[in-house]
Amino acid sequence: MSTESRRRGIRAVSDEVTFGKAYDARLVRRLAVFFGPHKMLLFLAAASYPIVAGLGLVQPYLVKIAIDEHLVPQKPDGFGLILLIMIGALVFEFGAKFAQTILTQLLGQRVTRDLRLALFNKLQQVDLSHIERNPVGRLMTRVTNDVEALSETFSTGAISIVGDLVTLTGIVVMMLALDVKLTLYAFVVVPFLIAFVSFMRKYAREAFRKVRSLLSQMNAFLNESVSGMSLIQSFRQEENMAAEFDDVNGAYKAANFSSIRYDAMTYAVVEAVATMAIATTLLFGLGIFESGEAEIGLFVAFVEYLRRFFQPINELSTKYTMLQSAMASAERCVELLDKNPTVVEPEHPKALGPFEDALRFEGVKFAYNADGPEILHGLDLVVRRGEKVAIVGPTGAGKSTIVKLVARFYDPTDGKVTLDGTDLRDARINEVRSKLAVVLQDSYLFDGSIRDNIKFGQRELSDEDLRAAAERTCALEVIDRLDEGFDARVGERGSRLSTGQRQLIAFARALALDPEILVLDEATSSVDPETESLIQTGLEALIEDRTAIIIAHRLSTIRRADRIVVLAQGRVVEEGAHDELLELGGVYKHLYELQFAEQAP
């Protein structure tokens, strides 16, 4: 493998920048579901388009009548009536356009809101593996940017591309009705326009795609270099990074240059063709007017119709590109919506009674990916009711995986996990989880008050119970020290609290739930001695009179356990009490000595 291939600079992973077709029947059908609840709105909005288009045809025709019947023959009788009709048409057009814009936008906003909710709800159900495997940012994009791209097609009127086509057709029909020959003369140059635009479109689209892709590349580069600035500086890579940034920034500029060129050319050509159309009408239509076959009012009306014809054409290409990128977004949304979880509710769920006997791992094998390494190789483990089991073992032994299987975040690849003999897969997911309180290593807190975090959805929890839970787990000591007590906000991810404080709140949250089984993945981070002793007391309260599975990292915790299970490479290798295991002189003794070599018991 050559060293050359190893230095490609920043990765142009522009997976977010793809363009679909502007109209994809399959996707539209799939998204049609979201229009269902808003049928009335959809109908009204759709109905408004031909009305607006129709009313727009009236004015030039009225001007034609006015000129030919009144102005040129100098007959003021009835001219007032025409003005009145004109005022009426204007008022109606205003009303219809008003309704059209608002209806379209309301429809768009409601539909995208529903889609956003559907995506969020989907994220609550998809397999945990899907969430763990994708960076949070990428999944977030589905619910935010992708839905926004769809919403924008409504708010900017790109969706009205269909309405524009109605308008264009209306104008052509009206012109044909007035004079077929003159219409043909006016549109003599249009085939050239069509040829030119379709020729350009391919390049313009490619240029635009490149612009978007380079922009996302540049943003990724910036984000990373700013985040890693101290590294760049301490390794003196300023010049290299500046040069790399110049590359991507320059490429972005160049891509914009070509995009600007195509846009400017298209815009200019459409404008020129609009003027050309009047010229050809004059040039070829000359005979019609001279022979008296048509009157001057027709020409004036044609000039106005042509103006109205070419006006939306300029926006057509912009709208088209927007629709394309919206379709690509829709594609990604649909992909997520169609993702079926593999951890599913059973068809005929068995009810779980109160926990009486034991939680068992029976020959459990597990791998996160089908082609990935196996984490658990036939694990057998029994946790009896009321027992406190500490699980220890080196990194990578599969300890945290046990937590994920008990809470049924994942299903075993082989073997089964049973609760009082019932396979977890045969019970309702929420019923399984209602038996447990899970305390994770990183004690995730949500932005909100401490009260909300401890209650965490248990709305019926009284203030006394809340306080009691906090008191027993020693969280109260932390809470009382805060000015706002239980109402203090913890900040994003609980950032206003220290690691130790977060753990105590998580303990209180678990205790408030009063679960039958406690699953605790003990935090490894070291905290100051005072908090540490609070945590120890809190932990004791938490596991008192309770079945507990603890992924243990602290000696004190291990000492509290009824039984220690030593896990190594996905299997239980030793099991027993602390002293027994030390005597055994195996893995446990080794682990123990490594860390506590100088401890004289």
Place this chain on the structure above:
Amino acid sequence: MSAETPHKNPTGPRRIRTYFRRYWVGFGLGLLALACTQGFALVAPQLLRIATDALIASETDTVVKAALGLMGVALFGALARVLSRVQIFNNGRRVEYDIRNDVFGHLLTLPPSFYQAMPVGQVMSRMVNDLTQVRLLLGPGLLNLTNTTLVYIVVIPLLFYTDFWLTVWALLPLPALLMLGRIFAKFIYRWSREAQERLAVLSSKVQENLSGVMTVRAYRQEDNEASAFFKMSEAYLDTNIKLARLRGTMFPMMGLAAAIGSLVVLWVGGQRIMSGQMTVGDFVGYSAYLASLTWPTIALGWMISLIQRGLAAMERVNEIFEAAPTLVDGDAAPAEYAGRIELKDLTFRYGETDKPALSNLTTTIEPGEMVVVVGRTGSGKSTLLKVLARLLDVDRGEVFLDGVDIVDLPLRHVRDKIGYAPQDAFLFSRTLFENVAFGAPDSEDAEVERVVRLAAFESDVAGFSAGLDTVVGERGVTLSGGQRQRTTLARALLVDPKILILDDTLSAVDTETETAILEALAQVKTQRTVIVATHRLAAAARADRILVLEHGAIVEQGTEAELLALDGAYAAMHRRQRLENAITASNPEAA
């Protein structure tokens, strides 16, 4: 937002002017072409007037001439249009490119204190969104503003000249249109911001929900989360509907105002034609001129807010330019870099009023020595190591490298001699190879492989199908904390530094591996000074000397045996750790 800026800081607009001037030829050419475009466009109504009257009078020659004239106008107008748009927009992009490069260049010189005050998101938003606003000011803003001005100064006098009173009546809706445009633009801006904020709230909710997914599911909070999200969604919808109503009113209203003008022309003009004061051609020409005012007027309100936003955005970009690099660069050099570090009464504060993070540190670290710095969180370990890596600035006379004041040494020399592996193991979205070779991009494969081995990372790398060519980071394979840290270590080792600084670099590596790594380092350390900050006392056992920090001061130093014998702070720490420390490595497993 625009209101707060003008007086406070005049350098934003001035800076735009500087960049603008750099491309004045291009912009000038573009504006000239724009004037030509408008010139051609304004000839068209005249030709239309002539053609209409000639058509009525059956003057074939004149009609043909007018038609050919229109074709010419169309052709030359198109050429001028392409030229004007390409010149103005391209030069706007050039300015954007230049400013962005300059900002990035400046960012590379700014010290950590700057990044503490301005988070990544803020920097990004200035580099991306604000610069876009500046570019819009110089591109479409400049183009449309010039356009409107040109059309106004040509067309309005022309209309008055043609028919004074007709113009008075026809332009009656114009001031109202201008006002409306202004008001609508203001509200659109305000509510768009509100919508942005609500969208941001919504995004954080999604992020929080995804990051805390296990907690959400374990506590069966999916439904509550969904209903919280629903409420936020509704709030966002509300703002969007306000915006929708505004847009729904604005555009038809603009159209109506313009239509009233043409109605007036038909009414009053019609009377005049019938009384023979005006020809049909005059009417057509007049209507065309009046119509040409509509779009520039509608655009004006939008342009004004575009320009204000552009200027305000430049002020924000300017905040980056105004941040000065605080690290001073010297030009002295020692006779030879051996790796001796002397600290003399080193005191360091992050802010002038803060209490010192380091106070009165005095010690000498000899070349080849392995020093382990221990102490509680917040005792100043990281600060000390950052000072040594010259990421933070110190006063003259406090830190000496091989006998020369570190302040007098060129930054690049110092950093060349120092390999620094920070606490937060940051990796770039590149291959492992590139990440390891970050400080020495021209390294041979063999060198990279050697340090990977030294960092006990070899077997992990072998586990990836692409080996060292595996792309890591945000957009690649996710490494575990320990793997990230070992990559960081390898990166620091590769530059073959005289001084190796490890700031808790191995905290997520299990104890056995850490021991192996430190053994390996101890074997090759003879030529190298190694300074390690750690929470794990197991590492301290291997040190030539242990520094114990408390509140930024050295409270004890010596070998482990000496310190244990002293029975002071270190011994207490040692006892506590024996009691409390994790039985296995403190490694949160890679999920």
